[in-house]
C-alpha cells in the first residue's frame with residue numbers, strides 16, 4: 001500500500017533531527033582524542049571524559065524528544081539510566097562509521113581497543129560497529145533509532161510502561177515509513193535496524209562486565225558516570 005508520512009510525522013522527524021544535530025560533544029573534548037599521547041591509562045581517561053560529555057549531550061537531546069518531558073519524572077530518569085550505554089554504542093558507532101579525513105575514527109578505534117578492557121568484549125563490540133557501518137543509515141534514521149532506544153518501555157524501574165510504549169510506537173511507525181521510502185530496494189531494511197536494537201541489549205550486558213573489570217583494575221569513573229551506571 002502507498003506509504004505516506006503525515007504532516008505531524010514530518011514535524012516529529014524535524015524536531016528529533018534538529019535536537020540530534022544541535023546537541024554535540026564540544027570540539028575541545030573530541031579534539032583531545034586526536035592530540036593526547038597513547039597509553040592505556042591516557043586512553044581510558046580520554047574515553048571517560050568523552051563518555052561523560054556524551055551523557056550530558058544525551059540528557060539534553062532526550063529533553064527535546066516530543067512527549068518525553070510529559071512522562072513521569074522518575075520514569076524519565078529510569079529511561080536515561082537504562083538506555084545511556086546503548087545510546088553511546090549507537091553514537092560511537094555512527095562516529096566510527098564516518099570515515100573522517102583527520103584520521104579521527106582510526107584514533108578513536110585505537111583508543112577504544114587500548115583502553116584496558118578485556119579482549120572478549122572487543123569482537124562483539126567491533127562486529128556491532130561494522131554492522132552499523134554496513135547499514136549506511138541516514139541522519140534521520142540514526143536520530144530515530146537513538147530515540148527508540150531511549151524510549152524502551154521495559155527498562156528497570158519504569159512505572160508507566162504503557163505511556164513509554166505509546167511514545168516508542170509513535171517513533172517506530174515513523175521509522176518504519178522512513179525506511180520504506182528511503183530504502184525502497186531493501187524491504188527488510190527496517191527489520192535490520194530493529195535487529196541492531198537486539199544487538200545493543202547484548203552489548204549492554206557485556207558492558208556491565210566491562211565496568212566491573214575496569215573497576216577491579218582500580219579505574220576511576222566520573223561522578224556522572226557512576227550515577228548513571230550505578231557504579232560505587
Ligand SMILES: CC(C)c1onc(-c2c(Cl)cccc2Cl)c1COc1ccc(-c2ccc3[nH]c(C(=O)O)cc3c2)cc1
Nearest residue numbers: 024025030044047048050051054085088089091092095112
Ligand atoms: C567510561 C569510558 C571508559 C567508557 O566505558 N564504556 C564506554 C563505551 C565504549 Cl568503550 C564503547 C561504546 C559505548 C560505551 Cl559507553 C566508554 C567510552 O564511551 C564512549 C566512547 C566514545 C564516545 C564518542 C567518541 C567520539 C565522538 N564524537 C562525537 C561527535 O558528536 O562528534 C560523539 C562522540 C562520542 C562516546 C562514548
